[in-house]
Amino acid sequence: MNAQVWTGILLPFAGTSLGAAMVFVLKERISDGVQKILTGFAAGVMVAASFWSLLQPSLEASEHMGKLSFIPAAVGFLIGIAFLLFLDTVTPHMHMDEKPEGPKSSLKRTTKLILAVTLHNIPEGMAVGVVYAGWVAGETGVSQAAALALALGIALQNFPEGAIVSMPLLAAGMPKGKTFLYGVLSGVVEPAAALLTIAAAGAVVSVLPYTLAFAAGAMFYVVVEELIPEMSEGKHSNSGTVAFSLGFVLMMVLDVALG
Numbered sequence: 001m002n003a004q005v006w007t008g009i010l011l012p013f014a015g016t017s018l019g020a021a022m023v024f025v026l027k028e029r030i031s032d033g034v035q036k037i038l039t040g041f042a043a044g045v046m047v048a049a050s051f052w053s054l055l056q057p058s059l060e061a062s063e064h065m066g067k068l069s070f071i072p073a074a075v076g077f078l079i080g081i082a083f084l085l086f087l088d089t090v091t092p093h094m095h096m097d098e099k100p101e102g103p104k105s106s107l108k109r110t111t112k113l114i115l116a117v118t119l120h121n122i123p124e125g126m127a128v129g130v131v132y133a134g135w136v137a138g139e140t141g142v143s144q145a146a147a148l149a150l151a152l153g154i155a156l157q158n159f160p161e162g163a164i165v166s167m168p169l170l171a172a173g174m175p176k177g178k179t180f181l182y183g184v185l186s187g188v189v190e191p192a193a194a195l196l197t198i199a200a201a202g203a204v205v206s207v208l209p210y211t212l213a214f215a216a217g218a219m220f221y222v223v224v225e226e227l228i229p230e231m232s233e234g235k236h237s238n239s240g241t242v243a244f245s246l247g248f249v250l251m252m253v254l255d256v257a258l259g
Contacts, residue, residue: 007148008132008147008151009128009190011128011151011152011155012154012187013158013187013190014155015159016161017162017184018162019162020162020165020180020183020184020186020187022167023166023176023180024176024180026167032234035164036230036240038160038163038243039160039164039230040227040241040243041243041246041247042161043227043228043244044244044246044251046154046219046220046223046227046247047219047248048248048249048251049150050220052251053131054213054216054219055073055077055213057131057209058213058216062209073209073213076209076211077214077216078217079217080217080220080221081218082217083217083218084119084221084225088221121158121186121187121190122190122218123218124158125190125191125192125193127150127215128197129195129196129198129201130208131147131150131151132151133197133211146258148258149255149257150255153251153255154190156247158187158190162187165182167179169182169183197215228244
């Protein structure tokens with residue numbers, strides 16, 4: 001793999017790590033209002049990326065199928081939803097807005113928090129991997145700039161995610177260094193998922209339209225199941241909606257301008 005691919009793979013992980021580093025800058029917890037804004041922004045970025053960076057290239061790559069060109073996108077999208085539903089069912093789960101209760105929180109609760117965010121990061125890593133696989137293969141009409149736009153957009157939305165993971169652990173009394181490490185570790189799955197996806201998609205170029213849509217479906221699942229309920233719950237729901245819109249527009253601009 002060339003340097004451009006490695007840069008794209010590592011950008012989202014860098015975003016998560018920088019967000020986790022906020023434990024060295026911010027107070028012990030993020031306010032509910034700020035958390036809703038950050039979550040809404042992340043959701044907006046993911047929705048826009050799912051369409052312009054994943055579903056649209058999937059549809060364009062299947063144009064030779066004529067009126068049936070929707071099949072790879074539809075099938076891949078639904079399989080992506082089913083895959084995340086399966087992971088969400090079998091993984092010990094904890095919503096991101098749940099806080100460990102005090103310094104003596106059990107290891108089980110901490111582990112569930114890390115797993116919850118790791119679950120979010122799997123489809124993001126897959127999305128970056130499949131787009132770069134499409135660019136390298138030259139079969140889907142994905143440009144290097146468009147792939148970079150997706151990686152940059154996910155890195156931007158990973159920044160608040162990294163903070164959302166680390167700050168509650170800090171508030172529970174965990175040392176700053178350890179909370180930063182947990183935040184970083186929650187993002188390790190992204191480059192790993194990207195590499196595995198590139199290897200798998202590169203081996204069978206003909207299924208790239210399906211894998212692009214698969215990543216889109218997985219990301220949509222995370223947005224609908226986790227992020228939108230969290231940004232809309234209780235007070236400050238308007239701020240979450242505005243942040244969603246800003247994240248959506250920013251990702252759209254990045255993808256269209258760079259693509």
